[in-house]
Amino acid sequence: MSLHLTILGCHSATPRVNAYPTAQYLEINNRHFLIDCGEGTQRQMRKYKVGFSKINHIFISHLHGDHFFGLVGLISTFGILNRERELHIYGPKGIKEVTILQLKVSKSWTKYPIIFHELDSKESELIFEDDKISVRTIPLDHRIYTNGFLFTEKPKPRKLHIENIQQYNEIETCDFHNIKAGKDFILSTGEVVPNEELTIDPPKPLSYAFCSDTAYKPGIVSIIKDVDLLYHEATFLKDREDLCEKTKHSTAEQAASIAYQANAKKLVIGHYSSRYNNLEDFKAEAQTIFKNVELAEAGKLYSTDDFPIEILN
Amino acid sequence: MSLHLTILGCHSATPRVNAYPTAQYLEINNRHFLIDCGEGTQRQMRKYKVGFSKINHIFISHLHGDHFFGLVGLISTFGILNRERELHIYGPKGIKEVTILQLKVSKSWTKYPIIFHELDSKESELIFEDDKISVRTIPLDHRIYTNGFLFTEKPKPRKLHIENIQQYNEIETCDFHNIKAGKDFILSTGEVVPNEELTIDPPKPLSYAFCSDTAYKPGIVSIIKDVDLLYHEATFLKDREDLCEKTKHSTAEQAASIAYQANAKKLVIGHYSSRYNNLEDFKAEAQTIFKNVELAEAGKLYSTDDFPIEILN
Numbered sequence: 001m002s003l004h005l006t007i008l009g010c011h012s013a014t015p016r017v018n019a020y021p022t023a024q025y026l027e028i029n030n031r032h033f034l035i036d037c038g039e040g041t042q043r044q045m046r047k048y049k050v051g052f053s054k055i056n057h058i059f060i061s062h063l064h065g066d067h068f069f070g071l072v073g074l075i076s077t078f079g080i081l082n083r084e085r086e087l088h089i090y091g092p093k094g095i096k097e098v099t100i101l102q103l104k105v106s107k108s109w110t111k112y113p114i115i116f117h118e119l120d121s122k123e124s125e126l127i128f129e130d131d132k133i134s135v136r137t138i139p140l141d142h143r144i145y146t147n148g149f150l151f152t153e154k155p156k157p158r159k160l161h162i163e164n165i166q167q168y169n170e171i172e173t174c175d176f177h178n179i180k181a182g183k184d185f186i187l188s189t190g191e192v193v194p195n196e197e198l199t200i201d202p203p204k205p206l207s208y209a210f211c212s213d214t215a216y217k218p219g220i221v222s223i224i225k226d227v228d229l230l231y232h233e234a235t236f237l238k239d240r241e242d243l244c245e246k247t248k249h250s251t252a253e254q255a256a257s258i259a260y261q262a263n264a265k266k267l268v269i270g271h272y273s274s275r276y277n278n279l280e281d282f283k284a285e286a287q288t289i290f291k292n293v294e295l296a297e298a299g300k301l302y303s304t305d306d307f308p309i310e311i312l313n
Numbered sequence: 314m315s316l317h318l319t320i321l322g323c324h325s326a327t328p329r330v331n332a333y334p335t336a337q338y339l340e341i342n343n344r345h346f347l348i349d350c351g352e353g354t355q356r357q358m359r360k361y362k363v364g365f366s367k368i369n370h371i372f373i374s375h376l377h378g379d380h381f382f383g384l385v386g387l388i389s390t391f392g393i394l395n396r397e398r399e400l401h402i403y404g405p406k407g408i409k410e411v412t413i414l415q416l417k418v419s420k421s422w423t424k425y426p427i428i429f430h431e432l433d434s435k436e437s438e439l440i441f442e443d444d445k446i447s448v449r450t451i452p453l454d455h456r457i458y459t460n461g462f463l464f465t466e467k468p469k470p471r472k473l474h475i476e477n478i479q480q481y482n483e484i485e486t487c488d489f490h491n492i493k494a495g496k497d498f499i500l501s502t503g504e505v506v507p508n509e510e511l512t513i514d515p516p517k518p519l520s521y522a523f524c525s526d527t528a529y530k531p532g533i534v535s536i537i538k539d540v541d542l543l544y545h546e547a548t549f550l551k552d553r554e555d556l557c558e559k560t561k562h563s564t565a566e567q568a569a570s571i572a573y574q575a576n577a578k579k580l581v582i583g584h585y586s587s588r589y590n591n592l593e594d595f596k597a598e599a600q601t602i603f604k605n606v607e608l609a610e611a612g613k614l615y616s617t618d619d620f621p622i623e624i625l626n
Contacts, residue, residue, distance in 0.1 A: 013390075013393055014355065014386070014389070014390040014393055015353070015355060015356045015386070016356065016359055017356060017359050017360045039352055039353065039355075039356075039383065039386045040328070040352065040353055040356060042327065042328060042352075043328045043329065043330060043352075043353060046329055046330050047330045063418045063419045064419050064421065065385065065386055065389045065415075065419055065421065069382075069385060069386045069389075069415075070352065072378065072382060073327070073328070073352045073378055073382045076327070076378045076382075077326075077327040080326055080327055092418075094418040095418070097414065097418075098414050098415055098418050101410065101411050101414055102378075102382075102411055102415075105376045105405075105407040105408070105410075105411050106376045106377050106378055106457065107456065107457050108377065108378065143420065144419065144420050
């Protein structure tokens, strides 16, 4: 069980010299995902040593430029790097047409398959699942159709309590599978050895929720309840809550309120408007509601090992 | 008369941490043009202090990603910056559809007008003209439809030779217009004062030719003859001329040969393949044919005042 989030870009609207738009690289349970892909994301991936070949699934929250204008360039670069493995792209309806047209006009068809998973449901839905991970949408409230994404590890089998098992000569290796699956063991005497005696709890599955961009939407709390790590946009401070209403964004306080209601373990905020010079003000505002807050910063790596923060070179 | 070229990006294929794809900012005779617009161009414009509001005309050579994937982001940013003035975009047929679709899916229509000038001629044609400048296409030979661009200052009127004029009491201020236009002056005696005695030559109009991407194409020499500054792509060294044939690019030697045949005053080369670590090899190879060569480098400013080179902060 592991969860590492690398921020590649965390500013709103337009790329600037040292302020890249939204993109994140998530490693969870040995799966690797790219989330959003603003202009310059591939440059940031190179800078922070994200292996291009690890990315097989890209999740795009919505089709505003600061969340997807870097996608077609990345797709092209994968082609130049002779990628062969298929690439899955999850995003709003329209993402396929706009991507394909750009490849068409440049006559730069990729040799690897691209599989588009176009989304249009307004309800939370399961969009990816394998033996290690599931991904659900988190329907958000923005100016255009937008989803956040909830990444959750699959529960692992229970762990064997070897010392206790060794007390019972009757239990053979071939029984371990059932015991790990949670079954009690019945001795030849008919006595039942409860599973809790033979196993210990596996590590709790970890989860990560990505919520950008959105107006304050308490309706998402039930979807992200008890999440380990929550990224929630905080475009404005509450002094400009009027702009949140107009642009369908959140304040730092609103992001913190969502984290509090969801009982998140940690909150990371980002998508700062360029009107603010001092990002610490975002943290201070959020901490009036929810203590465990970090500011998103390009190159910052958030890990679940008590969430230490590491700055990448 | 003035010509300043700022390189914003000069590498081929994919953006890397410190290697941006093609984009150039040209100031010529007080007009300001953006030429090509690879991913990250707006970031480079900010870095090198190119005023966004100065750009009213953007010229796109072809629709490979490393020459236009930054365009829609720049268009969006102009919108965010509340631009009102119309923007003219010159590029291959298809550029309008692909740009409009991206704005459509993001519901980010600009409030300022965008006028697309779609090109499909295989002959050199005049595509922009005002009282100071003209711009012609330079049809190139690449894998997809591609044009270079020749920017030429309009000739200025002849300058008055005041000292000589003062020898003739009969010449009045109202005669200056005709004299500047090159006419002789006829004295009341019937004697003709030749124009060469009354005027001096104006500064020679300057010109800049942008040629990227292209296979070696001597056919362009007649279009760019005697150009002051020539940018010509040099993707490979001649050790990989085989790749030039396959990819329709040029070697440094071929770029220099074009400069030599065109009698260019100065050659700037760029669009280097990432396979080469030492860019000085490009310069050395070109200089076997044509001495006055500079390597394109992001942030380098080329001026016509004997073409000193300045590195911007």
